[in-house]
Amino acid sequence: xxxxxxxxxxxxxxxxxxxxxxxxxxxxxxxxxxxxxxxxxxxxxxxxxxxxxxxxxxxxxxxxxxxxxxxxxxxxxxxxxxxxxxxxxxxxxxxxxxxxxxxxxxxxxxxxxxx
Amino acid sequence: xxxxxxxxxxxxxxxxxxxxxxxxxxxxxxxxxxxxxxxxxxxxxxxxxxxxxxxxxxxxxxxxxxxxxxxxxxxxxxxxxxxxxxxxxxxxxxxxxxxxxxxxxxxxxxxxxxxx
Numbered sequence: 001x002x003x004x005x006x007x008x009x010x011x012x013x014x015x016x017x018x019x020x021x022x023x024x025x026x027x028x029x030x031x032x033x034x035x036x037x038x039x040x041x042x043x044x045x046x047x048x049x050x051x052x053x054x055x056x057x058x059x060x061x062x063x064x065x066x067x068x069x070x071x072x073x074x075x076x077x078x079x080x081x082x083x084x085x086x087x088x089x090x091x092x093x094x095x096x097x098x099x100x101x102x103x104x105x106x107x108x109x110x111x112x113x114x115x
Numbered sequence: 116x117x118x119x120x121x122x123x124x125x126x127x128x129x130x131x132x133x134x135x136x137x138x139x140x141x142x143x144x145x146x147x148x149x150x151x152x153x154x155x156x157x158x159x160x161x162x163x164x165x166x167x168x169x170x171x172x173x174x175x176x177x178x179x180x181x182x183x184x185x186x187x188x189x190x191x192x193x194x195x196x197x198x199x200x201x202x203x204x205x206x207x208x209x210x211x212x213x214x215x216x217x218x219x220x221x222x223x224x225x226x227x228x229x230x231x
Contacts, residue, residue: 003159033217042224043206048217056218088158094216102216106152106160 002027004107006091012113018079021110025072025093031055032074033104034066037088046089049074050096078112086114117142119209121222128197129230135182136192136225138207146212149183149190150219155203163205166190168212194227202229 005024013019025032034046045058049068066076072093078085088109095102118141128134140149151163166174166183173181178198182191194201207222 031215031217035221043219043221045218045220048215056215058218090158090160092160092217096216103162103165104160104216104219109158111158 004091004093004105006089006107006110008110009108010111010113012115013081014115015081015083017081018077019081019112020075020077021089021091021112023074023076023091023093023107025074025091026105029093029095029105030072031094031096031102032068032072033092033094034074034076035090035092036060037090037109038086043090046076081114083114085112087112117144117147117209117211117220119207119220119222121205121207121225123225124223125226125228127228127230128194128201130197130199132197133193133195134197134227136194136205136207136227138190138192138222140188140190140207140209142188142209144211148210148212149181150208150210151179151181151190151192152206152208152221153201153203154206154224155200160206164192197229199229199231202227 007022031050033048037043048056052068063079068074090109092104092106147168149166152160164176178195204224206224208219
């Protein structure tokens with residue numbers, strides 16, 4: 001069974017541009033979460049999607065958005081990039097976000113560098 | 116709001132020895148879950164062990180075990196017979212019992228080095 005797949009692995013963008021990151025969950029998983037990982041702030045929850053609906057959202061500005069498609073694949077978008085958006089973006093999937101026996105499975109992340 | 120603190124930014128252990136990583140957390144909730152995740156250089160977060168707060172028995176997974184002290188809000192990870200492959204960043208994480216599976220609160224992590 002394939003794991004959580006994130007594309008691309010690396011990305012370099014310029015300030016002011018926008019970027020879209022993609023995440024394909026494990027087959028059968030319906031929930032996708034996104035995290036931002038930086039050396040200073042550590043891992044911070046961005047948002048969670050289940051059945052194409054945003055279920056939870058972290059404390060990030062509106063420049064950060066996401067969506068989920070009917071096949072459970074998810075994308076996150078960051079508009080008007082800032083230098084501080086440089087980070088590793090991790091995606092995780094689970095069968096059912098409300099289940100206590102449905103652990104999170106993480107992807108390898110997308111390393112975004114903003115210059 | 117809940118917080119998770121890992122006070123040891125870096126730790127080192129000799130191969131085959133035992134090491135303990137510390138984690139404390141702050142919450143007003145009585146039911147919750149605690150996790151230890153490992154992040155090797157491949158960047159993929161891997162679940163090491165999970166503890167339900169309502170269970171008094173400490174969780175164990177092969178060479179990995181936890182010391183869960185609910186009153187002290189402490190959740191340490193013990194790695195026995197350390198192996199070179201254990202070298203990684205280790206993150207402690209918290210989730211509310213009624214909270215969503217995908218919404219975890221992480222500590223800043225502890226970088227573990229294993230010396231041959």
